[in-house]
Amino acid sequence: MDSQHLNPSSLKSRFTARFLRALIKINAQKPISSSSPRDIFQRYRRIKVAADKSMAYSVRSRRTWSRATLWKLRSRSRRRLASSGRRLSIKTRTTTTTTTTTTSTNHRAAIVEKTSHEKENKEDHVGLAVQAEELRELVPGGESMDLCNLLDETAHYIKCLTTQVQVMKKIANLYSLE
């Protein structure tokens, strides 16, 4: 693979293009002369959200974790709009969240129960079920996945995160040279 020229439809280029567009937009929103700590913090938040969003959009709904990220971001912005007095009904979404949480808790209990019933020496698997809990909290949407899917999604999530970091680093280095 030639690393010099990026395939225009690769994940990396899709993310880079999206993220750069978002950066330009963020930059245009506020006059640069104001660099109070609060503005910088707000900008930081926007940039971080833009980065995560750009990556999730580049992956689309092909992956559970990207769907979960996009859903989370959308519901967060809906909540913000609702609290600012606009008329938006998000009641149905809230109900779905509750159901998912209940299901995932039962699912989790089922996994631990199932593995603890194994009489054979499955030390590794009992340890896995417990350790997977930590992983579930780190990977978006991880709460409702079974172990197999969790491991698979994690691998893809890590690949995307490293791409994201790589591109952000390059951009930061380029800008700091100006």
Place this chain on the structure above:
Amino acid sequence: MSGRRSGSGVSSISDDQITHLVFKLQQLIPELCARRSHKASASKVLQETCDYIRNLHKEVEDLSDRLSQLLASIDTDNDQAAIVRSLLM
């Protein structure tokens, strides 16, 4: 090693599948990549994976922080963005 589970109506994930997925994960993590020849224990791989993801999250935050300060000090216009894009692609 991997014995057959008696059919209990619950979807059984085969041990081999999990072992394979864990091994695949191992190859993605720099800490464990060096030990490609022999597999690290599954719990070690999961532990390292969690640490690695946390590290990546922290890096994203630090880079966002850095970018927010950089954006404050330069005036980005469309020309610059085009230059950056051409340098990256």
